[in-house]
Amino acid sequence: MTELxxxxxxxxxxxxxxxxxxxxxxxGPAEVVVMIxxxxxxKSTLLRTVFGFLRPTRGQVVLAGEPxxxxxxxxxxxxxxxxxxxxxxxxxxxxxxxNLLLGAYVRxxxxxxxxxxxxLDRFPVLRERRRHPARVLSGGERRMLELARVLLLSPKxxxxxxPTLGLAPSVVDQVYGxxxxxxxxxxxxxxxxxxxxxxxxxxxxxxVLEQGRVRFEGRGEEILHHPEVQRAYLGAAASPPAAPGxxxxxxxxG
Numbered sequence: 518m519t520e521l522x523x524x525x526x527x528x529x530x531x532x533x534x535x536x537x538x539x540x541x542x543x544x545g546p547a548e549v550v551v552m553i554x555x556x557x558x559x560k561s562t563l564l565r566t567v568f569g570f571l572r573p574t575r576g577q578v579v580l581a582g583e584p585x586x587x588x589x590x591x592x593x594x595x596x597x598x599x600x601x602x603x604x605x606x607x608x609x610x611x612x613x614x615x616n617l618l619l620g621a622y623v624r625x626x627x628x629x630x631x632x633x634x635x636x637l638d639r640f641p642v643l644r645e646r647r648r649h650p651a652r653v654l655s656g657g658e659r660r661m662l663e664l665a666r667v668l669l670l671s672p673k674x675x676x677x678x679x680p681t682l683g684l685a686p687s688v689v690d691q692v693y694g695x696x697x698x699x700x701x702x703x704x705x706x707x708x709x710x711x712x713x714x715x716x717x718x719x720x721x722x723x724x725v726l727e728q729g730r731v732r733f734e735g736r737g738e739e740i741l742h743h744p745e746v747q748r749a750y751l752g753a754a755a756s757p758p759a760a761p762g763x764x765x766x767x768x769x770x771g
Contacts, residue, residue: 520579521546521705522567522674527576527586529566536562538729539576542707544674549696549706551716551737553750554726560709561603563726564676567707568600569593581673594623597673603682605659609652613643613662616651620666629669636665657688664695675699677708681715693719713750717741725750 522544530536536559544550552560565571567578569590578586585593590600607616617636621629637644640661646654651662660680667675677696681689689712696706696719710716717723720737725746733740740746 519546520544521548521581522707523577523579524563524567525577525579527563527566527578528574529562529571529576530574531562531571535574536729537566537573540726540729540731542724542731542734544705544707545721546673547700547703547705548721549700549708549719551708551710551720551723552726553710553713553716553723553740553746554732555749556711558726559729560726561678564600564678564707564709567593568598568676591623594670597671598676599667599670599672599674600676601663601667601678601680603678605656605663607651607654607659607662607666610650612648613651613654614647616662617666617669621669623670632669636668639668640665655688656684657691660684660688660692661695664692664699668699672704674705674707677706679709679711681710681712689715713746714741 520543524540524542527537527540528535540559540563542550542552542563552563554560562571566573569585569588569592573586576586577584580596580598583596585596608619611619614633617633618629621632637647642658643662643665646658651659654662681692684692693715700706708716717737717740723735723737723740724731725733725740733743733746
């Protein structure tokens, strides 16, 4: 599979503090890739570096065969990468409709309003609230608005930083339902999550980042059932010792 996003030996950080220490990750076209790991591991730093908020000190960030490492965020956006940051990025005092218009600010064509109407057709709840200020939306509806806004830019890749933080379980399912729907239309997702169990169940592939390095990688289901990942991130009890003469457990993926 030709990779859409290819990150190799990436080093980055803040001032003199190195956070990423040689990270290798990739995302294929129309693939959902999830990264989990403890707080401070460098997950958000990785997204910020891919999007251009941080400049890598070493390594490569390649999108569809073209280097983008070190480009400014507006240029990365024009190349087809959208970034939905941790927390909410909607403007609470603007209407739902104006939030959508603002999301398409980098476009230069005259079809923006037509496309906003098309997006609203796909999200009936947002159409009902199109004239309401975004502050009256529920947490799940705000996430819906962020994803609807992304569609106006026809992205190749969406970076999602903690998209389900603080949401009720039923709303979490709705968010990943939207991700799956957009994936079916050819959009790839690179998702950083603390909600590890749900994220891994919805992932094509997954990475575990610890102390700025990739510790495990594999298919989502493989990582979900890996004993060390279960103990560290899913609250699973340690596996009982193997019976005498039993074969050793398989090595960790990646």
